[in-house]
Amino acid sequence: MSTTRPGRSTVPEGAPDPDGDGRDETPTERLDRNWSELLQELRVTQTGIQVLAGFLLTLPFQQRFASLSPFLHGVFLVAVALSTTTTVLVVAPVSAHRILFRRHEKDVLVRDADRLAKAGLVALALTVVAVVLLIYGLVGGTLVGVVASGCALILFLVVWLLVPVRAIRRTPPPR
Secondary structure (H helix, E strand, O other): OEEOOOOOOOEEOOOOOOOOOOOOOOHHHHHHHHHHHHHHHHHHHHHHHHHHHHHHHHHHHOHHHHHOOHHHHHHHHHHHHHHHHHHHHHHHHHHHHHHHOOOOOHHHHHHHHHHHHHHHHHHHHHHHHHHHHHHHHHHHOHHHHHHHHHHHHHHHHHHHHHHHHHHHHHOOOOO
């Protein structure tokens, strides 16, 4: 027996799903679902980015900021630049959606937003690493800051990159 609904291909029961995800949806429904999932992911990151950027924006107005070494001043400026970049990349899909709204370009929107979100996550990881360097460098010295930020970078690489890549390699490809 097969199931048929308007706008869907007929896939016989028990037959392998051509996309390998077990969903019976039109390409438009898939794009809508992918867009919704992406927006949900971006919402999670936006709060953290806003808090981090707000923290960075207050630092120059603290008394102790003047006592930072030139190296840590440079790290601070890099962290501000990275947090700005992160904000731009993570909010860009919303701006693109406003521009492309009702132009039947959701496939372009989802593809480009996916790329922007990935770049935003890389920028976020680098921002956090820079902030760790700044804070640990201020509290424990430059060497402690470099070691702590190196550990943070390794943690990001393992948890955000290597673990998912390993999961992909363990999963058999769809038939």
